[in-house]
Amino acid sequence: MQTLKADVVSITPLTEFVSKVVLAPEQPAEFEAGHYLQLVLAEKDKRAFSIASRPSQKQQIELHIGASGADSYAMQALDHLRQHHENGTQALIEVGLGVSQLRIDCTRPVVLLAGGTGFSYVKSMADHLAEIDCDRPVFFYWGVKHEDALYAKEEMQQWAAKRSNFTFIPVVEQPQGEWHGHTGLVHHAVMKDIVSLEPYSIYMAGRFDMIGIVRDDFIEHGAQREYMFADAFAFIK
Ligand SMILES: Cc1cc2nc3c(=O)[nH]c(=O)nc-3n(C[C@H](O)[C@H](O)[C@H](O)COP(=O)(O)OP(=O)(O)OC[C@H]3O[C@@H](n4cnc5c(N)ncnc54)[C@H](O)[C@@H]3O)c2cc1C
Structure with missing residues (x-):
């Protein structure tokens, strides 16, 4: 797992309830396809989101966050990201988590x-x-x-x-x-x-x-x- 600071490049709506977030980590992000990251809101408050971009895209990470309800788990995470975006500060992320990443086995459909x-x-x-x-x-x-x-x-x-x-x-x-x-x-x-x-x-x-x-x-x-x-x-x- 890598802990990285990342700029919040953009937050754009995909639907009424889903937002696309693009993060630019300060170092290339190392992860496998199917891994997730944690957005660190506080030391004991980390929110999991799957990484939508592919592993070769190490400079820009894409997330799709579905959020409705002002106080929901995902809305709080989005608000946290929006604040960093508006202030031009960096968010803290932990990249390369999970056990359900793609197994490279080109024999099974x-x-x-x-x-x-x-x-x-x-x-x-x-x-x-x-x-x-x-x-x-x-x-x-x-x-x-x-x-x-x-x-x-x-x-x-x-x-x-x-x-x-x-x-x-x-x-x-x-x-x-x-x-x-x-x-x-x-x-x-x-x-x-x-x-x-x-x-x-x-x-x-x-x-x-x-x-x-x-x-x-x-x-x-x-x-x-x-x-x-x-x-x-x-x-x-
Ligand atoms: C490791 C991890 C990573 C996560 N990553 C993300 C992320 O990147 N973005 C994010 O927004 N959230 C993420 N979550 C949270 C969670 O996975 C989402 O809440 C979930 O994917 C959201 O689904 P939805 O509300 O969009 O689906 P819904 O709109 O509720 O459902 C979509 C479809 O799913 C099927 N479905 C739903 N419920 C049932 C059911 N009870 N039985 C059978 N089929 C059903 C149906 O086909 C339905 O049409 C993550 C959670 C973890 C633990």
């Missing part, structure tokens, strides 16, 4: 599963796999409640269209108006599309209540526990 802002965690891995030219099939599922939360849908569709081994599958839980893709819970879409998860390595991020359910349903659907990765496992039963 991969399912990347994101619920909401869990997108950040799997985006880093997808970008890294593309950069190292790994040719195993990658199925990137991104589930959201409403379509307007798919803030990177077009970008991901264009990105996957250029890569024959990548498939991007957005899933809207409660579609309003015209939506022609998968509906319902994102992991149900995976189980509809894939007969058995036995051969796959599976990486997932989302709400804690989601991850416990997905783990159990995927094991029923053939997934092997040793090939399922999520940092949320450390926080749930």
Whole structure:
């Protein structure tokens, strides 16, 4: 783990509730795809956020922070970052955390599963796999409640269209108006599309209540526990 000071370069809205934060650490950041960082608010108050950028981007780290509710865990972190941005001061971060980073094993096909802002965690891995030219099939599922939360849908569709081994599958839980893709819970879409998860390595991020359910349903659907990765496992039963 590296402890670094970082400039807060920008904070821009991706949706009404999700912000993109770009940090420029004072030294190159060392991390693997799928790692997270902690934003240090105080010695005993550190907030975890997945790193959306890929490991080769050592000078600028991108985060996607979903925050609603004035006093929420994430809103307090965003306010802290905004203050540094406005004052031109540096935030303190701990980079390179987690045990669910991408395993470079180009033999197993991969399912990347994101619920909401869990997108950040799997985006880093997808970008890294593309950069190292790994040719195993990658199925990137991104589930959201409403379509307007798919803030990177077009970008991901264009990105996957250029890569024959990548498939991007957005899933809207409660579609309003015209939506022609998968509906319902994102992991149900995976189980509809894939007969058995036995051969796959599976990486997932989302709400804690989601991850416990997905783990159990995927094991029923053939997934092997040793090939399922999520940092949320450390926080749930
Ligand atoms: C190590 C770590 C890193 C984190 N990194 C970030 C980060 O970078 N950014 C951030 O904002 N937060 C982060 N968090 C917090 C947490 O992961 C987020 O709160 C979560 O990803 C946010 O989901 P959402 O509210 O956007 O999803 P929602 O909008 O609530 O859900 C999106 C989709 O997830 C699925 N889903 C949700 N609940 C269930 C359920 N009960 N059962 C089945 N499927 C369900 C559905 O398909 C749903 O449509 C992190 C937490 C940890 C521990």
